[in-house]
Each structure stands twice: as C-alpha cells, then as structure tokens.
Amino acid sequence: MNKGKKLYEGKAKILYEGPEKGTAIQHFKDDATAFNNLKKSTVEGKGVLNNRISEHILNNLNQIGIKTHLLKRLNMREQLVRLVEIIPIEFIVRNIATGSLTKRLAIPDGTVLSKPLIEYSYKNDELGDPLIAREHIIEFKWANKMDLDLINNYCLRINDFMLGMFRGIGIKLVDFKLEFGRVNIDGKNEIILADEISPDTCRLWDVVSEKKLDKDRFRKDLGNIIQAYQEVARRLGIFHEESNISEVKFGKPQAVNIKKK
C-alpha cells in the first residue's frame, strides 16, 4: 500500500497519510525512549512485536464494542488506521501502585488499589507530560464533561477486559496508558481509542514470579527486553500459525541488539 507524506513522527511510531481521505498508516519503529527522551536506544524487533500485540488487543476491544482507530494490519510494521484528531491527554489506568505514582506520593510499590485509579497527563514533551486534574481538561477545553465521562467509562471497560485477558495467561495488568481521538464516521462525531496498547504502554507482571514483561525492562536496564515482549505475544497466542516471520523469530529467546544512539 502506498504511503503518503509523513504527518507526524513520535518516539516509537511514524504516521503517514493513508490511501484514502480520513485514513493514515501507523508505522511501528524499533526506537525506545524513556524519561522524556533522556534515554534512547533501538531495540531490534520491538516495532514488529508491538504492531502485532496492539493489533490483537485492539481487535479484541472492537469485538466487545469499543471503537478503535485500527482498520487493519498491513504488514510487519504497519497498520491502516482512521486519522483522528488526538485529544492531548494521556489517560492512565492503574490497578497496582508503581512507577510515577509511588514516587509522587510515597505509596509502597506493589500496593493493590481498592479500585482502578484513572489519572490524566497533559501530552506535552516540553513540560514532561504533567499530571493534571479533570478540571484542567474542562477549563482548557481539551474535552468537555460529557466527553470525559464517556472516556472514563471506556477506560474502565478496557481495563476490565484487559485484566481478564491478561489474568488468563498468567499476567497481572498493573497499569497502562490510553489515548483517544475525535473522528467523524458517517456524519457522526465520535471519540474512539487511538495510538497503541502494547508492552510499551502497559506494565505487565508475571503472576507467579512478578517478572516485568514490559518497557520497564528498558527503563530500568533489566535486559531481555525482546524476550519479554515475545513472551507476552506467545502467551496471547499471536504467533501460533505464523510460519515465515522473517524479521523476528519466535520460540527460542533471541539475542537482544540494543544500539545506543
């Protein structure tokens, strides 16, 4: 499929114009960044895995009635998606306290929350994605009250679904980040799930060993990043019927190739 001009390049993905109006091609890179771009590397094969894992999760969410931007996966690294106007908020859903929550409020790492906690960050690299209140979102018209209620509801439904999905394959869904976008579908303005859901955007711990199977392996220099992402893909059953995966071979753990930039 022919790509149009580059619309946007983020830390882990590139968005190109799609073949038809209202579509885009989302390309998954191998680049990994953390701490607001202070740490950068390339993790060979990460883009391929995130493309497949995110496709799997978003397709499953579609099946339970959550509309997403995903139209179809095109190849190893690319998806055809609906072009949306991204709401500049990161919606963070937490089930277990860790990461920035524990640092900010000195809550012991691993504290199980009594119910899912939704936090909001303003998507702005220069400001380091600051935590904001619901009132900021409404005051600065990033979303109105009705939109926010709808998105909060989506966040909780997505959390419910993913908690069960991951629990079934021996993984604790600790927390994750979602992004939503506005789009007009058949003359109707809608808010749909955008971006990706992958080990780059979730914290996933093995139920038994509590081993981290996500981007914290990169953030905390734990090693075996690709092996962890492969493990998530394998447990989700994504690679069962694939016989000619040329870029990433599954089965035996791969050597990790991290090129420092």
Ligand code: 5GP
């Ligand atoms: P924390 O606020 O603890 O750093 O992150 C909470 C959750 O949201 C984690 O699962 C983390 O991966 C995800 N998250 C938060 N901000 C970002 C971001 O800018 N990029 C990515 N990929 N994930 C994020």
